[in-house]
Amino acid sequence: MGTADIQVEVIIPTQTKYLDLIGCIGERLGRELENFTGDREALAYYLNLVLTEATANAIKHAKDCRPEDTVRISINIQADELNIKVYDHGQGFDLETVPMPDFDDPKENGMGIYFIKTLMDSVTYVRQGDCNVLEIKKHLT
Amino acid sequence: MGTADIQVEVIIPTQTKYLDLIGCIGERLGRELENFTGDREALAYYLNLVLTEATANAIKHAKDCRPEDTVRISINIQADELNIKVYDHGQGFDLETVPMPDFDDPKENGMGIYFIKTLMDSVTYVRQGDCNVLEIKKHLT
Amino acid sequence: MKLTLEKNKNFNVVWVQEERIDAHNSAGLKEYILNLLEEGEHNLVVQLEQVRFIDSSGLGALLSGYKNAASRSGKLVLSNIQPQVLAMFELTRLNRVFEIYLDVDEALANQT
């Protein structure tokens, strides 16, 4: 790839079998960020993870409403910022009320949003038209 | 993946740097067609090639009109048929008038459509709304 | 979820034969471990050498096995974790919960 600007949009059915594909697209794009001076392998892994977690949540919660639904994922990479948007048609939720995992009493669930928040620089979740958007940003400098 | 039905849509800018990604998505999906009894590695390579050729054409000819344009690629795989659609916003062309390559006097250009026709079972190119669609099918039995 | 089981005297070894554990196959891992525990195999080593990627649901599946083994007075330990996968255990502090060994031999040698 080489040049800094990347814009890819992928639309998949709400099925977990597509997580592998989505994660790998992210990993691939991360690995090819030739202008990124940090640890590119680590960034590629984080992109895989963050896309997997965000898409898995969108699939899980969209599914409850409309099984025939799709999830749209947009990945935008500029020289200094990476931006991921995951659109779902589920009932939505309040990102602010999701608690941190309790490390002294670990649970099976509730680590996905924590991964996203920890590995990236900002996360928001807002209603936009007829869908919800989880928007994830990371500075690349 | 495993289960037979696959539906993925990818939207990219009209830039050749995305060909690698598109081709590799196709290769990956082909390799994971667990129900396909033929040579899966060969099918995966053909999908890579056919997607690369079709997308390269869409990029090349859309670009002439609108540099800010995007190309949309839809990949659908059912148990017995594979269907690829590539949408472009270019001036279009008449698929029927594209000649076979002259094997006795080979040229640098004009091998892309030949690859698609040879490796797949049917190819059409039609106007659909405000864009053109190259539709490629292959039976998987 | 491709898994193979190696039965030993006191400890069974579950080899995870996947490069990736995510929400698509983690339920399979969780169930498999639960079934083993229910069949009376209370001591397990999960060998993760093949695994290059794990998500939160994969960690959750392993934690479920860990807790279920403990509640049966058994033990579930891990071995051969790849560096990038180990980083996920560290981020969630689950490396302080699980016993983690370099390889299966070391895991078995440390059980009594």
Add this chain to the structure above:
Amino acid sequence: MKLTLEKNKNFNVVWVQEERIDAHNSAGLKEYILNLLEEGEHNLVVQLEQVRFIDSSGLGALLSGYKNAASRSGKLVLSNIQPQVLAMFELTRLNRVFEIYLDVDEALANQT
């Protein structure tokens, strides 16, 4: 397009250091070969071992080099073609146009 050049007595070897030749990088390959020919290097072996994928524009770039070498009374031959890439030469009958060798040594041994 990553390429390395190995200068020999009469034949130069161009090592293609890419896994993939497609419409994104084939123009780079075409230009590189054309520049070599214009610099007076009329005899080339293109070593394709790294290449796992080639599209029609990649074949076109090599054919362009072949024709340009011939028009200068030179020669462009190929070596170390992977099976899946060779299949593309066969589909377009370009295997009948190019001299194709197993490796660089064989390619060089067959030139006079």
